[in-house]
Amino acid sequence: MREIPVPLKLQIPEDYPSLINCLIELIEEEKITSLTIIAGTYARESLAKQIHQDLSKVVSDLQYIEDIESITNTYDWLLAIGGGKFLDKAKVTAKNNEAHLIAIPTLISHDGICSPVAVINGKSTGAVMPEALIVPLFIIEKNELPMIQAGIGDLVANLSAIEDWKLAKVRKSEKIDDFAIMLSRRAAMNVLQHLEADLKAKSDPKEIIYTKNFLKSLIESLALCGIAMSISGNSRPCSGAEHMLSHAIDEIYGPGTKASHGIQVMIATVYLEELRGYDLLDNLYNASSVNLERSSFDSRLKKILIQLGLPTSFEEINITSEELKEIMILAPKTRPERYTFLDCLK
Numbered sequence: 165m166r167e168i169p170v171p172l173k174l175q176i177p178e179d180y181p182s183l184i185n186c187l188i189e190l191i192e193e194e195k196i197t198s199l200t201i202i203a204g205t206y207a208r209e210s211l212a213k214q215i216h217q218d219l220s221k222v223v224s225d226l227q228y229i230e231d232i233e234s235i236t237n238t239y240d241w242l243l244a245i246g247g248g249k250f251l252d253k254a255k256v257t258a259k260n261n262e263a264h265l266i267a268i269p270t271l272i273s274h275d276g277i278c279s280p281v282a283v284i285n286g287k288s289t290g291a292v293m294p295e296a297l298i299v300p301l302f303i304i305e306k307n308e309l310p311m312i313q314a315g316i317g318d319l320v321a322n323l324s325a326i327e328d329w330k331l332a333k334v335r336k337s338e339k340i341d342d343f344a345i346m347l348s349r350r351a352a353m354n355v356l357q358h359l360e361a362d363l364k365a366k367s368d369p370k371e372i373i374y375t376k377n378f379l380k381s382l383i384e385s386l387a388l389c390g391i392a393m394s395i396s397g398n399s400r401p402c403s404g405a406e407h408m409l410s411h412a413i414d415e416i417y418g419p420g421t422k423a424s425h426g427i428q429v430m431i432a433t434v435y436l437e438e439l440r441g442y443d444l445l446d447n448l449y450n451a452s453s454v455n456l457e458r459s460s461f462d463s464r465l466k467k468i469l470i471q472l473g474l475p476t477s478f479e480e481i482n483i484t485s486e487e488l489k490e491i492m493i494l495a496p497k498t499r500p501e502r503y504t505f506l507d508c509l510k
């Protein structure tokens with residue numbers, strides 16, 4: 165048996181009054197008397213100020229600090245509202261100040277919303293797991309399509325990451341964690357099965373994506389990724405060779421220059437699937453990823469992504485075959501200690 169950090173709460177309030185109710189409930193349950201509110205640039209003006217005003221009636225020591233960099237010490241609890249990069253900074257601030265973190269993500273473009281890992285200046289670093297995750301659906305519903313597509317992309321990457329872990333077990337006797345794999349697989353499949361079923365009835369992806377049910381399942385899946393990583397104690401269940409390709413792209417061209425993180429890892433997953441030579445979705449429940457029959461196949465994953473109007477080749481994000489060669493050389497060096505399918509290509 166083992167003890168794993170898992171947030172106390174996962175709530176997806178549909179409107180502002182429900183968000184405040186969630187927070188008040190948490191404050192009462194955890195007997196929170198001192199709380200620091202911090203917010204990223206976009207959340208600062210309206211949401212953070214409103215929350216500050218409404219919580220002032222229930223928390224005796226409440227402060228709102230505009231600039232996260234200026235924090236020297238926080239109260240016992242830290243409430244952070246913002247996008248991925250901001251929440252990453254907040255996780256590290258909470259760790260440095262030994263504070264409990266309440267995370268209110270305003271974007272769902274990657275799987276870091278509920279993980280104990282933060283990416284600061286391109287490097288992964290250990291941070292705190294949020295004590296509570298409260299995702300305001302009324303804000304997520306206004307996220308631009310590319311942001312949500314990036315979140316879907318980061319989930320798709322789990323399928324490649326799981327294959328790499330299975331491979332490392334066979335080739336390098338690396339210990340794998342069945343529960344971390346199960347959660348990572350469930351996270352990806354919740355969303356892909358939802359999309360696969362809905363695409364049969366609706367041809368406009370926006371009609372599927374911008375529904376409460378789909379967005380809730382996407383949020384839950386991204387949270388599941390965090391729990392999977394918390395179980396394994398590292399990013400292994402959700403990050404393999406496809407993430408290395410994306411890190412290499414970021415190193416060569418700068419993050420966000422070619423595409424978002426989620427789109428890059430998604431395209432890399434499709435690209436690697438073809439190199440692996442078997443259908444990732446068909447191999448989901450196969451315990452191994454070696455000695456499989458390699459042949460040409462119609463990728464179910466690629467079909468879903470194309471129907472969604474998402475890019476599935478590097479060419480579509482302006483990466484030429486010459487550039488791809490350079491990326492493939494650099495990729496394994498971005499995380500040399502992690503054995504992946506890329507090591508089989510050397």
Ligand SMILES: [Zn+2]
Nearest residue numbers: 274275318429
């Ligand atoms: Zn990722």
